[in-house]
Amino acid sequence: MARSANFTKDDFIKCAGRLIAEGGPDAATTSAILQGVGAPVGSFYHRFASRDSLMGELWLGLAEDYQREFFELLRIGDVVSAALFTPRWVRGHPLEARILLMYRREDFASAKWPPEMSKRAETLGAELAAGLQELAEKIDGGSPADALVRVRFALLDVPMAAIRRYLVKNEPIPSLVDDLVRECCAALISPGEEPVSGSR
Amino acid sequence: MARSANFTKDDFIKCAGRLIAEGGPDAATTSAILQGVGAPVGSFYHRFASRDSLMGELWLGLAEDYQREFFELLRIGDVVSAALFTPRWVRGHPLEARILLMYRREDFASAKWPPEMSKRAETLGAELAAGLQELAEKIDGGSPADALVRVRFALLDVPMAAIRRYLVKNEPIPSLVDDLVRECCAALISPGEEPVSGSR
DNA sequence: ATATTTCTAGAACTAAAATTCTAATTGACG
DNA sequence: CGTCAATTAGAATTTTAGTTCTAGAAATAT
Numbered sequence: 001m002a003r004s005a006n007f008t009k010d011d012f013i014k015c016a017g018r019l020i021a022e023g024g025p026d027a028a029t030t031s032a033i034l035q036g037v038g039a040p041v042g043s044f045y046h047r048f049a050s051r052d053s054l055m056g057e058l059w060l061g062l063a064e065d066y067q068r069e070f071f072e073l074l075r076i077g078d079v080v081s082a083a084l085f086t087p088r089w090v091r092g093h094p095l096e097a098r099i100l101l102m103y104r105r106e107d108f109a110s111a112k113w114p115p116e117m118s119k120r121a122e123t124l125g126a127e128l129a130a131g132l133q134e135l136a137e138k139i140d141g142g143s144p145a146d147a148l149v150r151v152r153f154a155l156l157d158v159p160m161a162a163i164r165r166y167l168v169k170n171e172p173i174p175s176l177v178d179d180l181v182r183e184c185c186a187a188l189i190s191p192g193e194e195p196v197s198g199s200r
Numbered sequence: 201m202a203r204s205a206n207f208t209k210d211d212f213i214k215c216a217g218r219l220i221a222e223g224g225p226d227a228a229t230t231s232a233i234l235q236g237v238g239a240p241v242g243s244f245y246h247r248f249a250s251r252d253s254l255m256g257e258l259w260l261g262l263a264e265d266y267q268r269e270f271f272e273l274l275r276i277g278d279v280v281s282a283a284l285f286t287p288r289w290v291r292g293h294p295l296e297a298r299i300l301l302m303y304r305r306e307d308f309a310s311a312k313w314p315p316e317m318s319k320r321a322e323t324l325g326a327e328l329a330a331g332l333q334e335l336a337e338k339i340d341g342g343s344p345a346d347a348l349v350r351v352r353f354a355l356l357d358v359p360m361a362a363i364r365r366y367l368v369k370n371e372p373i374p375s376l377v378d379d380l381v382r383e384c385c386a387a388l389i390s391p392g393e394e395p396v397s398g399s400r
Numbered sequence: 401a402t403a404t405t406t407c408t409a410g411a412a413c414t415a416a417a418a419t420t421c422t423a424a425t426t427g428a429c430g
Numbered sequence: 431c432g433t434c435a436a437t438t439a440g441a442a443t444t445t446t447a448g449t450t451c452t453a454g455a456a457a458t459a460t
Contacts, residue, residue: 002406003456024306030448040409041449047407051448106224146376153362153380161361162353176346180353180388187387188380202436203426230418240439241419251418 007039009047013058021098025055025107055108056117062100063124074131079139079155083185086159087173090166101160102167139189154188207239209247213258221298225255225307255308256317262300263324274331279339279355283385286359287377290367301360302367332356339389354388 015036019028030051034044048054066089073082090097105121113121132151141147162177215236219228230251234244248254266289273282290297305321313321332351341347362377 001458002404003408003458005407007407029446031446041411042409042451043407045449142376149374149376150380157361157364158358158384161357164357174349176342176349180350183387184358184384187383202428202434203438204428205437207438229416231416241441242421242439243437245419246437 007037007043007047009057011037012039012044012047012054013061016054016058017095017099020058020103021095025103028055049114052109052113053117056113059100059105059108060117060120060124062096063121065096066100067124067128071127071131074135079135079189080182080185083155083159083181084178086156087163087177087181090163091173094172097163098167098170101163141190150188154185158184158188207237207243207247209257211237212239212244212247212254213261216254216258217295217299220258220303221295225303228255249314252309252312253314253317256313259300259305259308260317260320260324262296263321265296266300267324267328271327271331274335279335279351279389280382280385283355283359283381284378286356287363287373287381290363291373294372297363298367298370301363341390350388354385358384358388 012033016028016033019032019036030041030044033054034041037044048057069089070082070085073085086101090101132155133148135155136144136147136151139147139151141150159181162181163173166173166177212233216228216233219232219236230241230244233254234241237244248257269289270282270285273285286301290301332355333348335355336344336347336351339347339351341350359381362381363373366373366377
């Protein structure tokens with residue numbers, strides 16, 4: 001029904017991802033992306049409303065992948081292995097990790113994502129909060145509010161902190177990181193029923 | 201010997217700091233700073249070689265303050281109270297903390313600080329590494345390399361992770377944070393001699 | 401073959417930020 | 431009081447990134 005395309009949306013998204021993994025979000029300028037793909041501007045704006053729009057799709061895609069996998073583990077219920085998810089994910093997705101985990105969401109949006117994307121991001125955040133909440137109710141960690149803080153810290157903040165340095169230096173995550181995460185997790189979450197036997 | 205100044209370097213640095221605390225490094229554009237201070241461009245470039253130069257002075261000043269205080273604690277030697285330093289510093293310096301701890305150094309330098317400043321930053325990093333190294337030798341945490349990772353994680357990474365959320369939301373740091381840091385620290389660093397008695 | 405629609409092309413436009421440059425002030429000092 | 435250096439002043443330039451716009455090319459259905 002019409003001319004066939006030389007490029008796909010994904011060509012642009014992939015290229016932007018590569019540029020970001022190498023040099024951060026600022027390195028993914030429209031012209032750098034264009035040059036990387038070998039496409040003219042027109043072909044870019046034919047597919048994306050704006051650069052922010054591309055950045056949004058890229059970030060949301062990765063964040064949704066990451067969170068979906070994390071939730072699968074959460075369902076199973078083992079707290080420690082949920083805490084170990086992040087280092088494992090980073091090992092399995094080194095490029096994606098450098099994009100998703102080294103920067104803040106704001107670095108991907110000059111404050112103006114299309115509203116549809118802001119909604120998606122909001123949903124993601126709400127789901128995560130709900131999942132953690134549910135888990136928090138199962139442990140005893142002082143008040144319910146405190147238990148939530150505790151769970152979020154043990155399952156997300158500490159693992160992130162443990163991997164960040166390696167992400168920044170672009171080095172593989174040593175297995176010592178898992179030990180550190182495990183030890184913190186055990187200390188932070190009072191043992192429901194399972195002792196601290198290693199999973200990975 | 202000459203005309204008296206209407207502004208000081210510090211006027212510009214303070215104003216930039218305020219802007220960054222409110223809206224991040226990108227909010228501290230030269231024109232925003234100029235407007236905040238009420239000065240014309242000429243007066244700015246009379247004092248600073250470039251915007252990067254101003255950002256460098258601002259960042260280095262804060263980093264040096266932070267690190268100096270941290271080292272005073274390190275000398276004393278109590279590991280747990282060193283780990284609790286960061287939340288304490290954030291409580292005492294909320295504005296400075298938002299500038300120093302919410303962003304990466306690169307956010308303050310578009311890749312090009314004057315070499316003198318890069319040197320200062322390098323020195324800071326080396327001093328920190330040396331201090332941690334010294335401490336690492338006193339604890340038993342596997343190989344010497346592992347002990348260093350462990351100490352850095354317990355004294356810096358974990359406390360940072362514990363406060364970041366509150367920094368971002370611009371909320372006061374709850375005392376629960378100290379508990380979490382303390383618990384992790386105790387779990388990570390094998391007790392030299394002191395048990396886990398609370399200090400703050 | 402031609403009409404229709406999608407896609408390619410890239411020159412031109414816009415906007416924002418950093419920086420330069422030249423001229424004018426101003427205050428202390430001889 | 432006139433000179434000199436530090437400082438103020440701000441218009442103008444440069445740079446860089448994002449975006450718009452108009453024209454043309456290509457695939458497919460009729």
